[in-house]
Amino acid sequence: MSEFAKTVMIGLLLLAAAIVSVSGDIDFLGSPSGAGYRFSPSGGTLRASESGDGEDIFFVGTGQVEDFARKTLASPFAVSYLKQDTVHASFKNLTVARGLFRNQEERVSFEIGTTRDIKGGTLSGKVINTNRYGAFIVKLNQKTIFNKAMKIGDTFETDVSPDLFVNGTNELVIGATSSGWRLWAPTVFIADVAFTSGQEGAISKNMDFSIPSDRIPANKGRFVFRAERTSGNGTLSIRLNDEQIFNQAPSNNSLTIVDVAGSIVKTENNATFKASGNASYQLSSLEFIYFYNRGPAINATKTFTLTKKDVEALPGTLEIKISKVVGSPTALWLDVVRPDRTTTRVVPQGILETGNTLSVTLTKANVAEGTNTVKFYVTGRGGYEISRFEAKP
Incomplete structure (x- = not known):
């Protein structure tokens, strides 16, 4: 075979595969013989469900009957309530000073995840030594939270408003005020200092x-x-x-x-x-x-279209899978309506229990070329969820 002929043959095979992959209403099931098709769902309103085998699920029933459904809401998770104090700064014998020729201060940065959990803060400490030229001063995020002249041995404690904290990075600055007219010496404090925040909130x-x-x-x-x-x-x-x-x-x-x-x-x-x-x-x-x-189903029907070739392949089998029995239904039957409106009433063969598959024999006597309709009817108080509607010739 010439190279040209090989190229043409490969092209024809690819074209045929593309036509099969995009062809219409018949879904081939992959049986060994290559036969088998699934009827397309009707255009009617079918009730959706959260269970079943992944296909359209619809309900057929009679009378008012209570049913239930379940939803899995979340993978494992934790909830907690936090109430604790966090130490952001703690110093022993911290030296700070400020004057014309000296400016010594301490800066501390810390993170706050969310200020909605902050109930406030506390600044506390004790003066170990000082020349008392100026005041001891502390700022949080550039806002003064303490400013006081103190002598040796003085202790201090002050509450800090939660409004002064910010989400993210916070900065605490500890220092002294100027020594004023005493140009020859700065204000000096040696002190123990602690700064904490109180957190309280829910995760x-x-x-x-x-x-x-x-x-x-x-x-x-x-x-x-x-x-x-x-x-x-x-x-x-x-x-x-x-x-x-x-x-x-x-x-x-x-x-x-x-x-x-x-x-x-x-x-x-x-x-x-x-x-x-x-x-x-x-x-x-x-x-x-x-x-x-659950009430009586509305539009509890399915439609399917058969070609002339499909009809010639009959008899076939219509299979119906029951995914759930609701209430206390007693019987299920179908009306198969041909395109010419001729109706045949049939009773599916099988046991009406959850998970079972029922079957109906399809012949040229009850279906024909064109659009055929199947109507579902139930007796008793309750009904059935149907999860598969499938035909095999």
Whole structure:
């Protein structure tokens, strides 16, 4: 074979592969024979679900029946309440001076993560020696927090407003004021000095989650989690949509269940977990379960289109997987409607239990070329979530 012929053949093969990869409504399943197709979902409104095997899930049922669904909200996380003093500066026999020919001061920089946790600071100390020419002066972020003339042996202590701290880097400057007209000598202080800040605040966990609008109003909600108290003896509080729903110490390393009134549960929700009393908790296995009423399904149908070749390949099998049984339904049957509106009622073969797959035989007597429709009907009080709708010739 010539090089030209080889090039043409390779090009044709690539073109054929591209046509197959972008072709329309039939999804080949990769069976050994190469046969098999999956009907495309209907254009109707189908109820979404959070469970199943990853395909469109819809509900067929009758009557009002309570159902529930669960959401995993977060991987393990910690909440704590911090209450402690932090020493930012501590000096023994610190010497500071200021005069015409001498300026000796001490500068200390320290970091504050967030000032919302700062409750204030304290400056304290004792004068070991001084010539008393001027005053002892201390500034925080260029704001004077202490300025006083003192003698040997004097002690001092003053509170510092939390408003003087800043997020990020803070600077403390310790020094003396000028000796004034005494040009020959500077003001000198030798002192013990300490500067601390008091911090108090919560490390909390905030999370948002949503619930499908067709499941609101909910009958009730429920948080389920495990909590390990790692320090302190305070409580754990939970707020849902700004409502306090829990504020106590949960049993250590045991499953905790917190029920929530259905009126608090919304389509868009916000939950906040906090600790108090210098306590720390490690939470895991956090889920939110909500209970709601299932009603009769709307547009509980599927449609699919068959080509002439598809019809010629019949008989085939329609498979339906039940992902969940809700309430107490007693039977399920289907109306298969051909394009000419001829209807055939069929009963799927199989056991109506969660996880089971039911089957219906498709023949030229109940389907035809064109768009066919399957309508679902249920008896009893309840229904079924269906997670797969698949045909094999």
